[in-house]
Amino acid sequence: GESVGLHLPTLSVQEGDNSIINCAYSNSASDYFIWYKQESGKGPQFIIDIRSNMDKRQGQRVTVLLNKTVKHLSLQIAATQPGDSAVYFCAEKCNQFYFGTGTSLTVIP
Amino acid sequence: EAGVTQFPSHSVIEKGQTVTLRCDPISGHDNLYWYRRVMGKEIKFLLHFVKESKQDESGMPNNRFLAERTGGTYSTLKVQPAELEDSGVYFCASSQGIRESTDTQYFGPGTRLTVL
Numbered sequence: 451g452e453s454v455g456l457h458l459p460t461l462s463v464q465e466g467d468n469s470i471i472n473c474a475y476s477n478s479a480s481d482y483f484i485w486y487k488q489e490s491g492k493g494p495q496f497i498i499d500i501r502s503n504m505d506k507r508q509g510q511r512v513t514v515l516l517n518k519t520v521k522h523l524s525l526q527i528a529a530t531q532p533g534d535s536a537v538y539f540c541a542e543k544c545n546q547f548y549f550g551t552g553t554s555l556t557v558i559p
Numbered sequence: 560e561a562g563v564t565q566f567p568s569h570s571v572i573e574k575g576q577t578v579t580l581r582c583d584p585i586s587g588h589d590n591l592y593w594y595r596r597v598m599g600k601e602i603k604f605l606l607h608f609v610k611e612s613k614q615d616e617s618g619m620p621n622n623r624f625l626a627e628r629t630g631g632t633y634s635t636l637k638v639q640p641a642e643l644e645d646s647g648v649y650f651c652a653s654s655q656g657i658r659e660s661t662d663t664q665y666f667g668p669g670t671r672l673t674v675l
Binding site: 493 | 563592594599600601602603604607615617618650652663664665666667668669
């Protein structure tokens with residue numbers, strides 16, 4: 451079966467520093483990847499996506515990197531702010547979407 | 560524009576009872592998905608509707624779960640009879656359906672189900 455895992459379940463960073471959240475996926479046939487942010491009491495919110503024909507995509511303060519060789523996905527958040535504190539999920543698409551267990555990011559003021 | 564809404568936000572029931580969860584997708588979205596997150600684990604796919612048809616129900620745990628989307632608008636997910644392991648947060652998501660392979664899914668706030 452599919453498995454999407456995260457290297458670290460929790461991450462604490464100082465406000466203003468950059469954050470990197472990692473994700474490993476298992477299916478080399480997955481062709482689409484998404485990062486979601488989930489705040490307390492809310493559902494996952496789309497942050498950024500990337501297709502398998504790309505290795506980097508940038509958004510506003512966020513960058514997603516895809517390394518298909520080692521089946522690794524990362525989310526970089528620049529100048530992390532207290533409002534970035536949340537649980538972050540990666541998801542891969544291979545017929546259906548498979549999610550990871552989530553990484554809890556805490557931003558220390 | 561209203562987002563995806565789910566009702567109820569919380570439900571506490573006893574083992575053996577029946578519960579029905581409701582999801583109202585974003586208006587005009589053809590695709591509707593149900594997911595479940597058990598405490599501390601990953602969000603798992605349950606099923607996918609395209610309009611009123613079940614496109615993929617491979618994630619449904621067993622026949623105690625029944626999902627419907629009559630008329631292709633809102634959807635219900637019924638659990639009957641509920642078991643302890645059904646506890647978790649049930650998320651609904653919808654997407655427009657223009658390009659299904661990379662269609663952005665918008666999630667509702669979820670229904671937290673606790674089976675005692």
